[in-house]
Amino acid sequence: MAELSNIKLPEGSLEKTTSTINLGPTHPATHGVFQNILEIDGEKVLNAESTVGYIHRAFEKIAEHRPLYQITPLTDRLNYCSAPINNMGWHLTCEKLLGIQTPKRVDYLRVIIMELARIADHLICNSIVGVDTGALTPFTYIMQYRELIYEIWEEVCGSRLTTNIGRIGGFERNFNNIAFEKLEKFLHEYPKALTEFESLLTRNRIFMERTQGVGPISAEAALSYGMTGPNLRAAGVDYDVRVHSPYSSYSDFQFHIPVGTTGDCYDRFLVRNDEMRESLSIIRQAYQKVQEFKGAEAEVYHADVPDYYLPPKQDVYTKMEALIYHFKIIMGEVNMPVGEVYNAVEGANGELGFYVISDGGRTPYRVHFRRPCFVYYQAFPELVKNSMLSDAIIVLSSLNLIAGEMDA
Amino acid sequence: MAQLTSELIQNKLQHKFGDQVTNFTVSYGMLTFEAPKEFNLKVLQFLFDDEELMFRFLTDITAVHYPENAGKELAVVYHLHNLVQNVRIRFKVFTSIQSPDVFTATQLFNCANWMERETYDFFGINFVGHPNLKRILNVDEMDYFPMRKEYPLEDQERTDKDDEMFGR
Amino acid sequence: MKKEIFMARPVRFNIHPKEANLNSSVLIGEAPPGFEGEGFFTTKLSELVALGRRNSLWPLPFATSCCGIEFMATAAAHYDFARFGSERMAFTPRQCDMLMVMGTIAKKMAPVVRQVYLQMAEPRWVMAVGACACSGGIFDSYSVLQGIDQIIPVDVYVPGCPPRPEGIIEGIMRVQDLVDNESVRRRNSDRYKALLNSYGIQ
Numbered sequence: 001m002a003e004l005s006n007i008k009l010p011e012g013s014l015e016k017t018t019s020t021i022n023l024g025p026t027h028p029a030t031h032g033v034f035q036n037i038l039e040i041d042g043e044k045v046l047n048a049e050s051t052v053g054y055i056h057r058a059f060e061k062i063a064e065h066r067p068l069y070q071i072t073p074l075t076d077r078l079n080y081c082s083a084p085i086n087n088m089g090w091h092l093t094c095e096k097l098l099g100i101q102t103p104k105r106v107d108y109l110r111v112i113i114m115e116l117a118r119i120a121d122h123l124i125c126n127s128i129v130g131v132d133t134g135a136l137t138p139f140t141y142i143m144q145y146r147e148l149i150y151e152i153w154e155e156v157c158g159s160r161l162t163t164n165i166g167r168i169g170g171f172e173r174n175f176n177n178i179a180f181e182k183l184e185k186f187l188h189e190y191p192k193a194l195t196e197f198e199s200l201l202t203r204n205r206i207f208m209e210r211t212q213g214v215g216p217i218s219a220e221a222a223l224s225y226g227m228t229g230p231n232l233r234a235a236g237v238d239y240d241v242r243v244h245s246p247y248s249s250y251s252d253f254q255f256h257i258p259v260g261t262t263g264d265c266y267d268r269f270l271v272r273n274d275e276m277r278e279s280l281s282i283i284r285q286a287y288q289k290v291q292e293f294k295g296a297e298a299e300v301y302h303a304d305v306p307d308y309y310l311p312p313k314q315d316v317y318t319k320m321e322a323l324i325y326h327f328k329i330i331m332g333e334v335n336m337p338v339g340e341v342y343n344a345v346e347g348a349n350g351e352l353g354f355y356v357i358s359d360g361g362r363t364p365y366r367v368h369f370r371r372p373c374f375v376y377y378q379a380f381p382e383l384v385k386n387s388m389l390s391d392a393i394i395v396l397s398s399l400n401l402i403a404g405e406m407d408a
Numbered sequence: 409m410a411q412l413t414s415e416l417i418q419n420k421l422q423h424k425f426g427d428q429v430t431n432f433t434v435s436y437g438m439l440t441f442e443a444p445k446e447f448n449l450k451v452l453q454f455l456f457d458d459e460e461l462m463f464r465f466l467t468d469i470t471a472v473h474y475p476e477n478a479g480k481e482l483a484v485v486y487h488l489h490n491l492v493q494n495v496r497i498r499f500k501v502f503t504s505i506q507s508p509d510v511f512t513a514t515q516l517f518n519c520a521n522w523m524e525r526e527t528y529d530f531f532g533i534n535f536v537g538h539p540n541l542k543r544i545l546n547v548d549e550m551d552y553f554p555m556r557k558e559y560p561l562e563d564q565e566r567t568d569k570d571d572e573m574f575g576r
Numbered sequence: 577m578k579k580e581i582f583m584a585r586p587v588r589f590n591i592h593p594k595e596a597n598l599n600s601s602v603l604i605g606e607a608p609p610g611f612e613g614e615g616f617f618t619t620k621l622s623e624l625v626a627l628g629r630r631n632s633l634w635p636l637p638f639a640t641s642c643c644g645i646e647f648m649a650t651a652a653a654h655y656d657f658a659r660f661g662s663e664r665m666a667f668t669p670r671q672c673d674m675l676m677v678m679g680t681i682a683k684k685m686a687p688v689v690r691q692v693y694l695q696m697a698e699p700r701w702v703m704a705v706g707a708c709a710c711s712g713g714i715f716d717s718y719s720v721l722q723g724i725d726q727i728i729p730v731d732v733y734v735p736g737c738p739p740r741p742e743g744i745i746e747g748i749m750r751v752q753d754l755v756d757n758e759s760v761r762r763r764n765s766d767r768y769k770a771l772l773n774s775y776g777i778q
Contacts, residue, residue, distance in 0.1 A: 028667035226519030
C-alpha cells in the first residue's frame, strides 16, 4: 500500500498485541490528579506505571519560611477531605516539640473533631467507590451528611472544608451550644443514614461481584509497601496509631479496630463502614465525657501556655503582659527548643507523620510530612496486575487517594 | 520477649557494629543514631533480621541539608518502626554534597522506592541501585534540587509581582 | 419537646418557614422581548440562542484539589446546581461548554489544562474557582502556576479558599450573564482573535 509507506510506526508495534493507554491526570469522577499509564491486552491490565506530582505545591519548602502556627493552613490542604485531622496532628506535633500538655477537655473536644473528620473522609471514599461501580444514588444520599459535619466545623472555626481548626494548645474559642446541638442532631440522624447506605451497597449482588477479589494484597506485601490505615487493616494487620501510641487521650475511650481478611476492595469498603460506626461510638463517649465537666472546668478550651497561645484580643488591648505576649508570639521572639521530633496520628488514610527539626529560630529548619497516600500508591501496579480495566478504576477509588496528600 | 529499651537497642548495635554506629541520643522519646553511609544497608538489614529488634516497617525516608557541615552536608534520615513492640527508631546517614551516593533500600522495603525518588528529587541524593531513579514530584525538566537551602521558595521568573506591595 | 436554643446571633431569615406552594415555587423563565401573535413569536436569534445556552451550560469539572470537594458539595443535593442546567457533567472537553478549573494548578499540570482548553469547541467559557486557580492562592512557590490566566483566557474568577458553594453558584450565574449578553459574532471578531493570540492559541 504505497500511500501508507510514509507512516512511521514505532519498533515492534505491528507485532505488539498489547496497547498502552493513558489514565491521565484529568480524571472523570474527580478523584484527583495523578496519571497511570496502563499496558493492557484487550481488557486485561498487564502493567501500570504511575506519575504523580501534578499538584506539587512545595509544602515542605513553604513550611521552612513560616512560624509553627502559620503552617497549620498548609496542613489543611494535605488531606483536604478530613482537614481537621491534619490540623490536630500538626498541633500535637508542635505540642510535643514545645512540651505543652493539654487539659482533658481539650483532648476530648479534639477527639470529637477528629472522628467527625474521619467519618467525613470515609463517607466520601465509600460513596465514590459506589459511583465508580455505577451506583450514583448512595453518593447523593450520603453527601447530605457531610453538610451536617461541615456545619459543626463551621460553628467552631468558621470554615467548612479547609478548617485551620484549633491552635497550638487547644482551640480558638469554646464550643457554643449551637455546635453541640448540631452534633446531637448529627449523632441522631447519621446512624440511620449509614444503615440506609449500607443496605444499598453492602449486600448488593452487583457491588459484591464488582469489588470482591479485586485488588487483593497480602499482609506481608502491604507492610512492605508501607501501607497503613484502612488499607492495611483490610489486609489483616490491626495497626492503628490511635491504639498503639494513644494521643489526645484516645486511651480513655473504648472502641474496636475492624480488620479484614483478603485486602480486596470489598474488605476495604467494609472496614471503612465499620470504622465510621466506631467513630460514632467514640464521638458519643467523648461528648458524654465533655458534658461531665461542670462550672469553671467547662470553660477550659486551651492549655495555659501564654508563650505560644495568643491571648484574647480584649486582653491585648487592655493588659500590658497580654500585649507583650502577643507581640512576642507574632514577631517570633518565643523560645523555640532545639531538637527534632516525629509524631504520627491516625489520619483517614493511615499514619500521617510530621517530622520537624527545629534550630531555635522563628521558623523550623526542616519540616517533612509522612503522607500515607504517597507511600501506598506505590503498591498500585501490584494490585491491578492481571485484573480488568474496570477493576483498575475500582482499585484506584477504593484506595482513597487524595492528590493533595500525595504530592504535598 | 524482653522489653525493647533504648539501652538494649544501643547495646545490640554497638555489639554488632562496634564504633561505626555513633551519636546515640534519645530525642522526644525516639532513639536516634548515625552510621557511615557505606553501612546503611548493613544496619537496616540487621535491624530487620534480628529476632529481638524486628524493625520491619519503614515509616519514612527523608533528607536534610546542612550547608554549614563541610563534608557532611546532606543527611538521609530513616524512620523505622517495630510494630510488635511499638518502638520507633531514627537512623541517620550523612553524605557530602559533592558525591551524594547512598545505597538504596528498595530490596529490603518496597516502600523505599518512591520515598528515595522524592529524596532525590528534592536534594539530589543519588541512590545507588535504585530501579527507577528519576524525578517524581517536580517537573522532569528541572535541573536543580529545590529543597536545598541555597534555592529560594518563590519562582524567580515572575514579572508581575510588585515588590513594594509585598514589603520587600 | 422543643428545647431552648441559645442563639449567638439573632436569626432574621426563615424563622417562620412557609409551607411549599407548588404554584409559586416553580420559576417561570422570562420570555425574551419580541413580537408575538397567534402561533408565532419573533425575536432576535441571539436572544433565543442565549436562552438555550445559558440554561444548559455543561461544565467540565477540572477538579484538582480542595475546591473540587466544594464542587462535589455544590453538585450534591444540598446546593444542587443541576437546577442551573448543569445536569450533565461532561468529563470530556469535546462535549462541554464551561471549563471550571477548581484547585491549584502546578506547573506540571499547566500543559494539561492548556490542552484541555484547546480541545474545547467554541463557544467556551472558563471559570477559575478558588484562590489557587485565580492567582496561585497561598502557594507562592516555585512549582505552582500563579493563576491559570497565565495560560488560558478566563471569563469568571470565583475567589475563596475554598469558595462556599453559594460562591460557586454565583460564579455560574455570572457566566450565565456573560452567555446572555454575548453577541453571536463575538467568537469571530478581531478582538477575540487578538485575545487568543496573546495566549498563543490560534
